[in-house]
Amino acid sequence: MxxxxxxxxxxxxxxxxxxxxxxxxxxxxxxxxxxxxxxALVQVSKSLDIPLTTIYExxxxxxxxxxxxxxxxxxxxxxxxxxxxxxxxxxLNYLENRLGIRCGGTTKDLVFTLESxxxxxxxxxxxxxxxxxxxxxxxxxxKVDPILKKYQNSKxxxxxxxxx
Amino acid sequence: MNLPLxxxxxxxxxxxxxxxxxxxxxxxMTICAGTGCQATGALEVVEEFRKEILxxxxxxxxxxxxxxxxGFCERGPLVVLRPEMICYTHVETKDVHRIIQETVxxxxxxxxxxxxxxxxxxxxxxxxxxxxxxxxxxxxxxxxGEIDPTxxxxxxAMGGYQALEKxxxxxxxxxxxxxxKRAGLxxxxxxxxxxxxxxxxxxxxxxxxxxxxCNADEGDPGAYMxxxxxxxxxxxxxxxxxxGAYAIGSEEGYVYVRNEYPLALTHLGIAIExxxxxxxxxxxxxxxxxxxxxxxxxxxxxxxCGESTALMASLEGRVGEPRAKYIHTVExxxxxxxxxxxxxxxxxxxxxxxxxxxxxxxxxGTETSKGTKIFSLVGKINHTGLVEVPMGITLRExxxxxxxxxxxxxxxxxxxxxxxxxxxxxxxxxxxPVDFDRLQEAGSMMGSGGMxxxxxxxxxxxxxxxxxxxxxxxxxxxxxxxxxxxxxxxxILNRICEGRGKEEDIELLQxxxxxxxxxxxxxxxxxxxxxxxxxxxxxxxxxxxxxxEKKCPAKFCKELISLSIDPEKCTGCGxxxxxxxxxxxxxxxxxxxxxxGEKCVKCRACYEACKFDAVFIQ
Numbered sequence: 028m029x030x031x032x033x034x035x036x037x038x039x040x041x042x043x044x045x046x047x048x049x050x051x052x053x054x055x056x057x058x059x060x061x062x063x064x065x066x067a068l069v070q071v072s073k074s075l076d077i078p079l080t081t082i083y084e085x086x087x088x089x090x091x092x093x094x095x096x097x098x099x100x101x102x103x104x105x106x107x108x109x110x111x112x113x114x115x116x117x118x119l120n121y122l123e124n125r126l127g128i129r130c131g132g133t134t135k136d137l138v139f140t141l142e143s144x145x146x147x148x149x150x151x152x153x154x155x156x157x158x159x160x161x162x163x164x165x166x167x168x169x170k171v172d173p174i175l176k177k178y179q180n181s182k183x184x185x186x187x188x189x190x191x
Numbered sequence: 192m193n194l195p196l197x198x199x200x201x202x203x204x205x206x207x208x209x210x211x212x213x214x215x216x217x218x219x220m221t222i223c224a225g226t227g228c229q230a231t232g233a234l235e236v237v238e239e240f241r242k243e244i245l246x247x248x249x250x251x252x253x254x255x256x257x258x259x260x261x262g263f264c265e266r267g268p269l270v271v272l273r274p275e276m277i278c279y280t281h282v283e284t285k286d287v288h289r290i291i292q293e294t295v296x297x298x299x300x301x302x303x304x305x306x307x308x309x310x311x312x313x314x315x316x317x318x319x320x321x322x323x324x325x326x327x328x329x330x331x332x333x334x335x336g337e338i339d340p341t342x343x344x345x346x347x348a349m350g351g352y353q354a355l356e357k358x359x360x361x362x363x364x365x366x367x368x369x370x371x372k373r374a375g376l377x378x379x380x381x382x383x384x385x386x387x388x389x390x391x392x393x394x395x396x397x398x399x400x401x402x403x404x405c406n407a408d409e410g411d412p413g414a415y416m417x418x419x420x421x422x423x424x425x426x427x428x429x430x431x432x433x434x435g436a437y438a439i440g441s442e443e444g445y446v447y448v449r450n451e452y453p454l455a456l457t458h459l460g461i462a463i464e465x466x467x468x469x470x471x472x473x474x475x476x477x478x479x480x481x482x483x484x485x486x487x488x489x490x491x492x493x494x495x496c497g498e499s500t501a502l503m504a505s506l507e508g509r510v511g512e513p514r515a516k517y518i519h520t521v522e523x524x525x526x527x528x529x530x531x532x533x534x535x536x537x538x539x540x541x542x543x544x545x546x547x548x549x550x551x552x553x554x555x556g557t558e559t560s561k562g563t564k565i566f567s568l569v570g571k572i573n574h575t576g577l578v579e580v581p582m583g584i585t586l587r588e589x590x591x592x593x594x595x596x597x598x599x600x601x602x603x604x605x606x607x608x609x610x611x612x613x614x615x616x617x618x619x620x621x622x623x624p625v626d627f628d629r630l631q632e633a634g635s636m637m638g639s640g641g642m643x644x645x646x647x648x649x650x651x652x653x654x655x656x657x658x659x660x661x662x663x664x665x666x667x668x669x670x671x672x673x674x675x676x677x678x679x680x681x682x683i684l685n686r687i688c689e690g691r692g693k694e695e696d697i698e699l700l701q702x703x704x705x706x707x708x709x710x711x712x713x714x715x716x717x718x719x720x721x722x723x724x725x726x727x728x729x730x731x732x733x734x735x736x737x738x739x740e741k742k743c744p745a746k747f748c749k750e751l752i753s754l755s756i757d758p759e760k761c762t763g764c765g766x767x768x769x770x771x772x773x774x775x776x777x778x779x780x781x782x783x784x785x786x787x788g789e790k791c792v793k794c795r796a797c798y799e800a801c802k803f804d805a806v807f808i809q
Contacts, residue, residue, distance in 0.1 A: 050505065054450065088493065112649055113571070124772040125772045148226055150570075151569070169770050
């Protein structure tokens with residue numbers, strides 16, 4: 028897949044070409060491209076004069092980054108303590124079984140990526156699911172299927188409007 | 192008013208003009224638009240109010256204001272009509288027309304939108320009478336319900352930046368530090384370190400430049416106080432940092448905010464831009480030889496970056512690995528320069544102390560813990576939300592008076608404070624006062640403010656496992672005791688929860704704990720054993736049941752329970768069959784259904800779906 032290196036360079040420039048802004052730069056690339064393509068990281072390494080291994084060290088340390096393309100819809104299950112205490116882990120378990128993937132993975136048809144998140148700060152609604160930034164509260168395994176159906180039927184264009 | 196404000200007189204004039212032009216008696220709908228309420232549709236409610244008011248040409252009669260988090264998250268969306276303080280809960284867009292017609296125009300109260308006490312069933316009209324609010328002391332958090340967080344003028348009008356004025360005109364840096372020391376403010380991020388002493392050490396340190404940093408990496412799962420403060424009143428933090436920078440001699444500040452807090456990032460960004468525009472950030476602030484700039488850095492999703500040295504490494508663009516702290520960050524911190532790092536809530540307390548004085552602040556709280564603390568009261572509790580209470584209040588008062596007790600008639604089992612670094616306290620310690628030192632003595636800690644309530648259906652061994660697994664994921668891996676210790680603890684706890692526990696496991700867990708406590712490089716590893724040690728101390732019987740009898744007394748641990756369908760209660764409605772993800776349930780309509788134990792993955796979807804109590808767990 029072609030990677031827009033022009034966009035990568037623009038992002039680096041916007042951060043003032045500073046080595047210290049590496050994390051901010053990677054965040055902006057991730058937002059733009061939905062993941063961190065290798066070619067983009069090679070460009071960052073060249074432009075900022077940081078060894079590629081160091082960039083990979085940072086990219087694999089922070090959870091915000093992913094080196095693999097994500098699905099059309101990202102399902103985040105909150106596993107914060109309050110949600111856990113109200114049964115959040117069961118919701119995750121249910122989703123893993125339903126979608127046939129482990130937490131962190133993406134379905135083969137690239138429709139869903141399943142992730143866990145440690146506390147979104149909406150504890151009154153726990154357990155919580157967030158799909159493409161839309162919050163679903165007071166979830167139990169029972170309520171998952173009708174929600175999934177909404178996204179399974181959506182077309183590519185639908186997910187774009189939920190990204191700011 | 193010309194911007195930027197050039198001197199104190201300009202600021203005072205602006206404040207005066209703003210206060211004069213605002214009619215305190217004009218009805219104002221303050222609607223909570225914090226992340227929690229947004230998730231239940233608050234923004235749609237705000238839009239509907241604005242539309243209706245425009246449509247009926249009522250702009251002169253009533254104002255609509257979207258504010259930050261009010262704190263009563265369980266009952267959102269919340270709408271409070273000022274000045275009367277009539278509080279409506281669970282408001283939906285379909286209620287808006289009625290509220291405008293009956294309450295705003297006709298002065299009537301709508302009963303079914305009022306808060307109802309879970310036990311007495313009494314309907315309460317005014318926010319200040321609702322027990323959730325009544326027993327709090329909302330010094331820091333109170334403004335959240337009043338102001339529009341995207342408006343610097345709202346902040347200035349209610350007295351904002353007066354503390355900065357006082358500091359610049361009447362106090363010298365040493366005087367500010369003395370005031371903070373005298374007030375007894377201790378860090379609200381979890382460490383409880385005396386803030387005044389930290390500022391003093393940083394002021395005295397030598398370096399070519401000094402930094403002030405705000406730790407908004409709030410990583411404790413279940414805690415969201417800092418997020419709500421930044422969303423709802425970002426200027427209070429900016430003002431605190433300005434005062435701190437003046438006291439320490441710093442010209443550059445950073446706010447390190449978790450990536451997972453988009454609204455807080457947005458509102459803080461707006462506030463900083465506004466402060467720059469008004470001349471409250473930048474060069475020669477208000478005409479004084481005082482410069483200060485503030486930048487926002489987003490976290491990358493690493494709990495360990497809440498640790499101060501790891502946070503500073505992250506600000507430098509490196510991985511968040513901590514380092515030993517016998518070299519103090521106040522002397523050698525960010526870029527090896529003197530750096531003063533404080534938590535969001537700590538910074539927000541500073542303007543209050545300056546405005547009202549150290550002696551007034553000292554009158555609140557206990558001997559060693561002054562002031563108030565904001566907690567996120569969550570879990571198995573009726574009134575989930577953010578509460579601000581004076582230090583010294585007991586856990587029992589928080590859980591029952593403010594929190595409204597445990598839902599569904601269940602029995603209280605434990606309360607967890609301090610996040611993954613804290614401990615679980617049992618029912619017989621509910622009368623413990625909330626105080627840095629008392630909580631520590633009991634085997635827990637204040638922490639950043641997360642307060643998780645658990646009931647009889649929660650398994651304490653599972654809680655220990657939950658925290659250990661969380662920390663295992665988040666450990667940076669640099670030091671052996673934490674990296675290997677957490678892994679071993681995790682394996683042991685998993686075995687116990689799965690029914691493969693051994694007799695010697697308890698002693699092994701304790702030994703591992705002491706090693707990690709003593710030899711880990713940073714606070715993450717050092718405090719990681721706390722959940723294990725506190726559950727072993729107070730709930731040893733549950734560990735023993737898991738190990739010796741292979742039973743989970745709370746019927747929580749998957750491998751130790753089995754689900755079945757009671758043929759006497761089953762009506763054959765098929766609700767369970769529909770939701771089973773692994774097709775373990777079979778049966779015809781109106782005939783008793785069967786659950787295949789071999790296929791069952793214990794997700795409990797059937798248990799939740801059954802309306803006849805026919806699915807039981809043993």
